[in-house]
Amino acid sequence: xxxxxxxxxxxxxxxxxxxxxxxxxxxxxxxxxxxxxxxxxxxxxxxxxxxxxxxxxxxxxxxxxxxxxxxxxxxxxxxxxxxxxxxxxxxxxxxxxxxxxxxxxxxxxxxxxxxxxxxxxxxxxxxxxxxxxxxxxxxxxxxxxxxxxxxxxxxxxxxxxxxxxxxxxxxxxxxxxxxxxxxxxxxxxxxxxxxxxxxxxxxxxxxxxxxxxxxxxxxxxx
Ligand SMILES: [Mg+2]
Numbered sequence: 001x002x003x004x005x006x007x008x009x010x011x012x013x014x015x016x017x018x019x020x021x022x023x024x025x026x027x028x029x030x031x032x033x034x035x036x037x038x039x040x041x042x043x044x045x046x047x048x049x050x051x052x053x054x055x056x057x058x059x060x061x062x063x064x065x066x067x068x069x070x071x072x073x074x075x076x077x078x079x080x081x082x083x084x085x086x087x088x089x090x091x092x093x094x095x096x097x098x099x100x101x102x103x104x105x106x107x108x109x110x111x112x113x114x115x116x117x118x119x120x121x122x123x124x125x126x127x128x129x130x131x132x133x134x135x136x137x138x139x140x141x142x143x144x145x146x147x148x149x150x151x152x153x154x155x156x157x158x159x160x161x162x163x164x165x166x167x168x169x170x171x172x173x174x175x176x177x178x179x180x181x182x183x184x185x186x187x188x189x190x191x192x193x194x195x196x197x198x199x200x201x202x203x204x205x206x207x208x209x210x211x212x213x214x215x216x217x218x219x220x221x222x
Contacts, residue, residue, distance in 0.1 A: 004017050012156045023153060026130070058184075095195030096139065101138070108207065116130060117147075127146065157177060159179050
């Protein structure tokens with residue numbers, strides 16, 4: 001039944017025949033969504049780029065300083081930016097393409113899992129622009145899943161930045177690496193500070209041996 005899984009990867013099994021599966025989030029992990037939204041509000045709302053808000057809160061409308069009043073306003077900005085092909089043109093997070101190529105070369109099965117279809121009516125832009133951006137940035141992947149139900153798709157390791165996704169996945173017993181962002185620093189690791197340096201090496205180590213979570217981790221959190 002499991003003959004297709006090489007012996008050394010048996011402990012990384014996903015499903016019956018999959019192994020070394022990385023579920024990879026895009027926004028805030030590979031693509032700089034906040035920089036793209038910042039550029040959009042500067043361009044369309046006349047916001048001062050030097051006075052833009054912080055990234056201490058995941059939501060733009062609760063993070064101080066953003067010219068985005070509430071959820072409805074955020075969705076309006078997001079929808080307009082989407083139609084303006086934000087997903088085709090947004091900046092890549094430095095080092096991501098090379099690191100992902102290195103992981104792919106090391107037999108990691110990269111499955112992109114993104115919640116980008118959360119606004120109805122313009123999925124055609126989102127799907128085609130996402131595929132274009134991935135090609136343009138030479139990011140390798142074996143599957144592309146558009147879903148917000150991240151815990152519905154198992155993997156050996158997930159990488160995500162959103163606190164709610166990390167918590168849901170961990171509650172479902174999945175192994176999640178936190179991709180460091182100001183708004184997720186209260187969550188325990190393992191954590192990647194970026195894609196450079198020893199990120200690939202660390203990930204490959206975590207594929208082979210998931211680190212034990214300290215019993216006291218988080219004890220110093222208020
Ligand atoms: Mg994200």
